[in-house]
Amino acid sequence: MNEVPQKFHRQPYSFVRRGDRLTARRQNAWDTYSPTHVLEVPRELTDTSVAAGASFDQERVYGRRAPLVVEIGSGLGEAVVSAASQHPENDYLAVEVYTPGIADLLLKMGQAGVENVRCVQANAPEVLDHLLPEDGVDELWVFFPDPWHKKRHHKRRLVSPDFAAKAARVLKPGGLWRLATDWEEYALVMREVLEASADFENVFPGAGATEADPEGGWSPRWEGRILTSFERKAGEAGRRAHDLTYRRV
Numbered sequence: 484m485n486e487v488p489q490k491f492h493r494q495p496y497s498f499v500r501r502g503d504r505l506t507a508r509r510q511n512a513w514d515t516y517s518p519t520h521v522l523e524v525p526r527e528l529t530d531t532s533v534a535a536g537a538s539f540d541q542e543r544v545y546g547r548r549a550p551l552v553v554e555i556g557s558g559l560g561e562a563v564v565s566a567a568s569q570h571p572e573n574d575y576l577a578v579e580v581y582t583p584g585i586a587d588l589l590l591k592m593g594q595a596g597v598e599n600v601r602c603v604q605a606n607a608p609e610v611l612d613h614l615l616p617e618d619g620v621d622e623l624w625v626f627f628p629d630p631w632h633k634k635r636h637h638k639r640r641l642v643s644p645d646f647a648a649k650a651a652r653v654l655k656p657g658g659l660w661r662l663a664t665d666w667e668e669y670a671l672v673m674r675e676v677l678e679a680s681a682d683f684e685n686v687f688p689g690a691g692a693t694e695a696d697p698e699g700g701w702s703p704r705w706e707g708r709i710l711t712s713f714e715r716k717a718g719e720a721g722r723r724a725h726d727l728t729y730r731r732v
């Protein structure tokens with residue numbers, strides 16, 4: 484995959500390109516399902532960009548009209564495939580840049596026999612800006628975005644006021660944005676960003692408040708968010724997840 488020098492890109496990327504090599508099983512899943520389940524999108528600068536004017540016709544893509552759930556940074560596809568098999572009544576769109584992750588999602592999808600998942604291999608802010616229509620998404624998930632914990636890397640973080648505005652554009656009024664992170668300081672930043680946005684209201688205002696954190700507003704763990712291998716490893720390293728849920732007003 485080609486890399487574009489950062490100086491030509493408007494905003495720092497929240498990801499770095501990793502190897503695209505696939506194991507035999509992943510390659511097989513990729514060959515079988517990517518032609519039908521990975522959306523083709525017009526590109527602008529790189530093969531993870533989305534050109535302005537791209538379009539997403541949900542009814543044509545899924546062959547029906549159904550609520551749309553979008554997961555950004557779906558990793559190995561654990562959460563989205565599990566949800567899709569439990570909720571065949573919804574359509575799921577996984578947004579991910581990492582080829583082995585998408586291939587693993589396709590493998591799981593094939594094993595689970597689910598019909599309601601599609602992927603787009605693209606940079607999430609561009610998907611929100613150019614691919615998804617205004618007010619088209621019922622739920623948006625951002626679970627364990629890369630924390631970019633060094634201060635000099637904070638500008639790479641996905642969740643920012645700018646990203647919240649993009650999310651607000653695509654979410655239907657009343658639609659939910661579910662977030663989770665194992666990085667406490669990033670959790671506080673996410674809460675600050677979302678509390679400052681006039682487009683969102685906290686579904687659990689004040690919840691989980693403590694003396695040390697009188698503001699609270701943390702969601703109870705949502706039962707639809709399964710334990711991914713990423714969260715399990717974070718737990719083993721002593722980092723617990725913080726959940727947030729906001730409603731598009």
Ligand SMILES: C[S@@+](CC[C@H](N)C(=O)[O-])C[C@H]1O[C@@H](n2cnc3c(N)ncnc32)[C@H](O)[C@@H]1O
Binds near residue numbers: 559608628
């Ligand atoms: C730490 S992993 C978490 C994966 C998964 N959500 C989970 O909980 O296991 C973050 C994922 O986000 C993806 N990612 C980061 N920035 C992205 C972007 N701008 N667009 C799409 N995917 C992105 C990475 O490739 C990575 O797979």
